[in-house]
Amino acid sequence: MSWNLDSDRPIFMQIIEHMEYDIVSGVLPPGSKVPSVRELASEASVNPNTMQKALSEMERRGLMHTERTSGRYVTDDEKIIASLKTNIASVGVEGFIQQMKRLGLDRDEVLKLVEDNY
Amino acid sequence: MSSLLKVSSLTKKYGNVTALNNLNFELESGHITGLLGPNGSGKTTLIKIICGLLQPTLGSVTVKDHPIGEESKKVISYLPDTTYLGRSASVRETINFFCDFYKDFDADRAYDMLSSLGINPNSRLRTLSKGNREKVQLILVMSRRADLYVLDEPIAGVDPAARDYILNTIITNYDENASILISTHLISDIENILDEVIFLKQGDIVRFCGVDEIRSNEGKSVDSLFREVFKC
Numbered sequence: 001m002s003w004n005l006d007s008d009r010p011i012f013m014q015i016i017e018h019m020e021y022d023i024v025s026g027v028l029p030p031g032s033k034v035p036s037v038r039e040l041a042s043e044a045s046v047n048p049n050t051m052q053k054a055l056s057e058m059e060r061r062g063l064m065h066t067e068r069t070s071g072r073y074v075t076d077d078e079k080i081i082a083s084l085k086t087n088i089a090s091v092g093v094e095g096f097i098q099q100m101k102r103l104g105l106d107r108d109e110v111l112k113l114v115e116d117n118y
Numbered sequence: 119m120s121s122l123l124k125v126s127s128l129t130k131k132y133g134n135v136t137a138l139n140n141l142n143f144e145l146e147s148g149h150i151t152g153l154l155g156p157n158g159s160g161k162t163t164l165i166k167i168i169c170g171l172l173q174p175t176l177g178s179v180t181v182k183d184h185p186i187g188e189e190s191k192k193v194i195s196y197l198p199d200t201t202y203l204g205r206s207a208s209v210r211e212t213i214n215f216f217c218d219f220y221k222d223f224d225a226d227r228a229y230d231m232l233s234s235l236g237i238n239p240n241s242r243l244r245t246l247s248k249g250n251r252e253k254v255q256l257i258l259v260m261s262r263r264a265d266l267y268v269l270d271e272p273i274a275g276v277d278p279a280a281r282d283y284i285l286n287t288i289i290t291n292y293d294e295n296a297s298i299l300i301s302t303h304l305i306s307d308i309e310n311i312l313d314e315v316i317f318l319k320q321g322d323i324v325r326f327c328g329v330d331e332i333r334s335n336e337g338k339s340v341d342s343l344f345r346e347v348f349k350c
Contacts, residue, residue, distance in 0.1 A: 009334075009337075042289055
C-alpha cells in the first residue's frame with residue numbers, strides 16, 4: 001500500500017490527486033510516458049478498472065493524452081502544468097490559513113511565522 | 119460490457135428455512151465483485167449454486183448463456199471454503215493433476231507464485247501449515263485462465279504480508295475480460311480492489327452498487343457501511 005489511499009473517499013479521485021502531484025513535482029516529467037494501467041494498478045494496489053477510470057479523467061482534463069500505438073503520455077504543455085501547480089498550492093494555502101485562523105492568529109502573525117520557518 | 123453471470127429469481131430453501139430469497143442480478147465481464155454479508159446470510163449457498171454443487175429450489179443461473187453444468191464449470195475457477203486436496207500428494211503432483219483436469223491451467227504461473235511465496239513444490243500437502251495449504255489452493259485456482267473466478271473466503275487464513283501478495287496477484291494476473299466474485303469478512307483488506315459489492319442479508323440482496331458510489335454518496339468506506347447495515 002505505497003499510495004496510502006483512504007477507504008472513505010472515492011479511490012479514483014485519490015489516484016488523480018496522487019498523479020497530479022507526481023506531474024507537478026516532476027516525478028512524471030512533461031511529455032514522459034505514463035506506466036501501463038496494470039503496472040500502476042499493481043503499484044497502488046487498486047483495481048485496474050479504477051486506475052483506467054482515473055487516467056481517462058486525467059486525459060479529459062488535458063493532463064495526459066494517448067498516442068494510438070505507443071501508449072499514454074503526460075502533457076508537454078507547460079501552461080497546463082503551471083496552472084495545475086497553482087491550483088494545488090492554493091488549496092493547500094487555503095487550508096493552512098483556515099487552520100491558522102482557528103488558532104486565532106492574524107495575517108501579520110501568520111506572515112511572520114512563515115518568514116521565520118520557511 | 120457484456121453479462122457474464124446471470125442470476126434470475128433464484129431461491130434456495132433448506133426444508134423450511136429460506137437461504138436465498140428470489141435473487142436477481144447480473145455480473146459483467148472484467149469486474150471484481152465483493153459478496154459481503156454476515157455469517158449465515160447465504161454467501162456460500164449462492165456460491166455453491168453458481169458452481170453447480172447445490173441445486174436451486176426455484177429460478178436459474180447462467181454463465182455466458184450456458185446453464186450450470188459441464189460448460190459453465192469449464193469457465194469457472196472455484197475456490198471452496200474447505201480444503202479438498204489429497205493430503206498425501208505433493209504440491210507438484212497436485213499441479214500435474216490440475217494440468218490434466220483443466221485445459222486452461224497454466225503450470226508456469228503456478229510455479230512462479232509458489233516460489234514467490236516460498237513454498238517448495240516437493241512438499242507433501244500434509245506437511246504444510248494450514249495457511250500455506252490455503253495459499254497452494256488459491257494458487258491452483260488463480261492459475262487457471264478462467265472467465266469467472268469464484269473465491270469463497272480466499273484470504274482468511276493467511277498472514278497480512280501474504281495477503282498483500284495474493285491481492286496483488288489477483289490484480290495483476292486476471293485477464294481483462296475475466297471477472298472475480300469474492301466473498302469475505304475482511305472488507306477493509308480488499309475493498310480498494312473491488313468494483314462493486316453485493317450485500318446479502320438473510321438471503322436478500324440489500325445493496326448492489328459500485329464501491330466509489332458508496333464513498334462519494336455516503337462519504338464512508340465499504341467497511342463502515344457494512345458495519346452500519348449489519349449492526350447487531
